[in-house]
Amino acid sequence: MVQIFCKNNEKSEKFEFGTTLLQIYDVIKPNLTYKPVCAVVNNQIQGLTFRVFGSKEVEYLDYTSEIGRKVYMRSFTFVLYKAVEDLLPGVRLVIEAPVSKGYFFTLRFTETNEEYPVSLEIVQRLKTRIKEILAENHRFHRIEAPTAEVAKLFRERGMEKKAKLVEGIGRLYCYYYKLADTVDYFYGPLVPSTEFLDVFDVVKYYDGILLQLPRSDGKLAGIVKQEKMLQGELNELARNGVAGYAIKVAEALQEKRISRIADKIAERPEAKIVLIAGPSSSGKTTFSKRLCVQLMACGLKPKLISLDDYFVDRTRTPIDENGEYDYESIYSLDLDLFHQHLKQLLNGEEVELPRYDFPTGKSVKSGIHFKLESNTILLMEGIHALNPLMSEGIPEEKKFRIYVSALTTIKLDNHNYVPTTDNRLIRRIVRDNQFRGTSARSTIARWPSVRRGEDKWIFPYQENADVMFNSALIYELSVLRNHALPLLESVYENCEEHTLAAALTEFLRYFEPISDKELPPTSLLREFLGGSSFHY
Helix, strand or coil, X not given: CEEEEECCCCEEEEECCCEEHHHHHHHHCCCCCCCCCEXXXXXXXXXXCCEECCCEEEEEECCCCHHHHHHHHHHHHHHHHHHHHHHCCCEEEEEEEEECCEEEEEEEECCCCCECCCCHHHHHHHHHHHHHHHHCCCEEEEEEEEHHHHXXXXXXXXXXXXXXXXXXXXXXXXXXXXXXXXXXXXXXXXXXXXXXXXXXXXXXXXXXEEEECECCXXXXXXXXXXXXXXXXXXXXXXXXXXXXXXXXXXXHHHHHHHHHHHHHHHCCCCCCEEEEECCCCCCHHHHHHHHHHHHXXXXXXXXXXXXXXXXXXXXXXXXXXCCCECCCCHHHECHHHHHHHHHHHHCCCCEEXXXXXXXXXXXXXXXXXXXXXXXXXXXXXXXXXXXXXXXXXXXXXXXXXXXEECCCCCEEECCEECCHHHHHHHHHHHHHHHHHCCCHHHHHHXXXXXXXXXXXXXXXXXXXXXXXXXXXXXXXXXXXHHHHHHHHHCCCCCCCCHHHHHHHHHHHCCCCCCCCCCCCCCCCCHHHHCCCCCCC
């Protein structure tokens, strides 16, 4: 017998050796709002078919949790893939990006890789087939086999990317999933069967398909048009020793995009204020500094100001629901002083900029006096820059808005995308340890509060931007890998933060390591790794 302690209801019971988590759930009956989709076992994420062979601490999760939503999303992706395979032979499903509170997919011809035209009729047929698959209550079978056999299975089905993915893990044995007669690979657990999938919608979205899944409140989000947001080979390059070229090309392309944004700003002489926003670890600070260089090349005199210097004294900072200082709230900024300075600057007056002293939590005078001249342009960078409250009362023609995000373009294969939030968290873990002496555990513990702040204060305003800038670099996870892994492995199993640390560790091992020696000193990634030629 094994002893199981359930964190959900703090019950402890004994079960037979080898009992599954789902069987334990049926006996302990923790009070979840919705059906369970996975569990955290000794701070490790496991599927509900996981068998217990020792005493464990277990916490069951439904899709209202971030971890649970990822499991739900992977499982539904498999169902959508099966529906495409059943209805459209010779067509493959490709995940593109998370948008509009859902996941955007395209269809492509297998032979030519050209886009398959998506019509309303096709989407309706897929939706009907998905409902049939769910009603048939198929099991998701997790099958372990020698890696060579799994790779051969995928190659026989024309799934070369998946074959290379499992081979690249470097393990003698690996696993794959089977749903009826359809096979696939996912780098995390799935639900036990289609019975656990009930809330969804599939709609036509631009030239593809939007898969909508439940939010944290259990409801589907309404469709948000995100036109600006829509604007595995790397491992082979790394193994062949030519990743340096990928770095050079990626950096050149990013610099070209920054240059084009500078040109757009220069073409609007009436615009005197550039507002730059983005979520945590999106790289907006380095982007702003590089944009200043490009604006100087256009004959302008940029002046960069961080909105962080407008923080109110710590004693006046709003308190969140956990009783902690809420630095994500827009009301942690001195809006009155900010508005006063903006109006004075636009009237040609001189102002003395504030400086926020982080160690003391006090707003102090910087001694820096500043005024707008004829060819001077003001860059304001901060997470709230696109919030209408920040530039209230300023004429629209005087503002140019930029939204910076790290929309990861790397996919492990056609059905396994790299979550943007995971990418940003890895950046933040490395940066906080390097420059702030913060442990990975502390950064992970703070992350849910950061994410709640982003959902409330940043993401609703991203479509206000005149332009979007994607700061993600195709090579970055391969470079961050060796910096992040030791930090993640230092989060011990007896910590709650180990759950996410272990998941990120497993995920990063899919990437072949690349040295950061070839990164230029102006690289946006230097903001997180160090070695930048910019002063922060």
